[in-house]
Amino acid sequence: MRIVFAAIYVILAAFYAEESEAWSPASRRSWLNHVMRQGAAVIATTTATTTPTVLLNPSVASAVEENNALELVYFGVGCFWHIQHEFAVAERDLLKRNKSQLTCKTGYAGGKQVGEEGKVCYHNFLQVADYGRMGHGEVVGLELPSDQIVKFAEVYFSLFDPNTKDRVDPMDRGGEYRSLMGLPGGTSHPLYPDIVQVAQSAGFTLKPGKGSDPDTLRQQLVYVYDTKEFPFYQAEVYHQFHNDFQSKPYGKEYNAIADLALEDGRIKPTGCPDRV
Template identity: 55%
Template sequence: NTNPSIMKTTVGLILLALSSSWAYSTTQYSRRTLLQGLIATAGATISSSAATAEENLTDVYFGVGCFWHIQHEFIEAERSILGRTNKELSALAGYAGGSKTGKEGRVCYHNFQGIADYGRLGHGEVVGMKLPEAKISDFAKVYFDLFRNGERVDPMDRGGEYRSLIGLPGGMNHPLYPEVEKAGIAKGMKLVAGKGNDPDTIGKKLVYVYDTSEFPFYQAEVYHQFHDDFQSRPYGRSYNYIVNDLLEDGRIQGTGCPDRI
């Protein structure tokens, strides 16, 4: 049987290689579709007007396995908990937890050129968001609900790139960290301070907690954003095409990594 991690990397590289010459609609196909061709709700909903007036937004990130599925779940959480519209969504696939970057501060997915490979730099796949501080604990509950008996839903993916991690300003010293820890303990998880370049958490029921000032979030390439994953049915084009809104208003930027833009 083919290792899903190898399939994911291979398909990602194929998608990247083709993206420079394909039409935009083609690049939006999921990696699952390419692979076939080539071989919940937490908290109460607030009004959109209130969401627009959000204050005290805090940069956080969460990671547990492949970021495709995690991004989708947090997009749904932004809608249900914060009442955000497509024009207000903030959840982006990215990388964090490594102590190094490549040239010009780049952190990139595996690529043929070997540029700033996130795995070699010690980073893991995460989803970064801008959240009201008062809602961090709600999103922590969503995060821990993503685990299945203390493990990620894609245990076939192995390596530090897929470790479980959380990023908060100040890490474990964040004022709301006790609430995050409480949500984890309720699910049988142990939270420890991340040191950077940490190993896989598979089989340990463990989550690393990072200080975002020391271990910031790095946005992943455009072709990784709003994709379907291997664990679920396709999310549909209405989800896949959210990337258009974020590109248009600058919430998604070019990374300097090999990409389709």
């Protein structure tokens, strides 16, 4: 559904530029510039030659180290804009990470296919490596200490509507918006039994994902993927630290984290068309 309204979202974004006290840097992102460039970008968009980086490295995340090393995981439930904001807040509050230390990135995962040169891209008029057509869902990837994964699973299940047990944006339909999580080893992860308890306490069932799985709307179901078999692919830069248009705008300071993360290398150009 968002492919239909994406242009409207970009235009509306120009009007959501109010300050936020949660994040400290002044914004350098210009949404008005994006709006003015939108028409030209759709026509003239070209793809970069850089092969997209699979930022969540399954080989690094395959074991829980005794020294509580970081593990690379992902979570998805509906539109990833809102989910990224909530996990950014969780990283700040639970892990005391500042804006330069946040690891949360929007991305795609859970599909059986990738495009040429390993691309996985948002819906685009050029029809390049469309994530939905290849069976991927929208997710947010994070690097977490192993002893915090269960806590972040609790945060994840708190993001569902408490009354319906569904995502908060049910008008978005299809496998792209299914509920899913990725763990090193999937259901074989050492902490998986604890995550099952968290899920059951919240009223959800976990099921091993087979790849390119269907929507989970009204099923209280979450697919679990092995990050080695189903790695995380970072979304385009313009999808990072984005307002979600369901909540109060997150503010220019939050939006500006995308520029900072691009400058310091935490997020990278993907080689995908850079606009819808």
